[in-house]
C-alpha cells in the first residue's frame with residue numbers, strides 16, 4: 438500500500454494529461470516530462486503504444502520517467518538520433534496565463550526538462566487549474582540547480598538578488614541530489630514583475646547550472662479544474 442496521501446487534484450491532472458497525449462501522432466519524437474501530472478501522460482502514451490499501435494520515440498526528462506516509460510513499453514531514443522523533438526509534454530508548478538511563463542522544478546528535474554523543452558517544436562504544459570498565478574513566485578520557491586562545489590557561495594549570491602534561500606534536503610537531512618548529482622537551492626522571491634531580468638541575473642552566478650524559470654517556451658497549456666478543461670496559447674508580446 439502506498440504511504441503517499443491521496444492527491445485531490447489527480448483526476449484533473451489525468452484529464453489534462455489525456456487531452457495532451459492526444460496531440461502525439463504516429464512517428465513523432467516526444468519529450469516525456471516529470472512529476473505527478475506528466476506520469477499520467479506517460480501512462481496514456483504507453484496505453485496508446487500497446488493498444489493502438491502508436492509508433493513514437495521518446496526522450497525522458499528524469500530517471501524516474503525513464504523507468505516508467507520502459508515499464509509502459511514506450512520506445513526510447515537518443516539526442517544523437519533525434520537532436521530535435523516534435524513535441525514535449527510536461528507539468529508545471531506555476532503558470533502565468535498571459536505569457537505562459539512557468540516555474541518548474543519542484544520535483545528536481547528542471548535541468549533535463551529544460552534541455553528537452555528547448556529542442557521541442559511544441560512544448561505543451563499539463564496541469565490542474567490550481568497552478569495559475571498572477572505573478573510567478575506567488576506560491577512556490579524558484580528552484581535553482583547549482584553544482585556542489587562552492588554551493589554556499591552561490592546561495593549567498595542568490596540571497597543578494599533578494600531571495601530567501603534554502604538548500605533542498607531529504608527527510609534524513611542530507612542534501613537532495615538531482616539526476617545530474619547537483620544540488621537545488623529553493624529561492625523564495627517576492628512575486629516577480631520582471632522574470633526575464635531575474636533569470637539573466639541568476640544565470641550570471643558562477644556555479645548555477647540552470648533555474649526553474651521557463652520563459653517564452655510553452656506553446657500551449659492544457660489545464661483541468663472544476664470548470665472543465667482550458668487550453669491556452671501565449672498572447673503575442
Ligand SMILES: O=C[C@H](O)[C@H](O)[C@H](O)COP(=O)(O)O
Pocket residue numbers: 470471472473474475527528529530541542543544545546547550
Ligand atoms: O521537477 C519537476 C517538474 O518540473 C514537474 O513537472 C513540476 O514540479 C510539476 O509537477 P506536478 O505535476 O507533480 O505538480
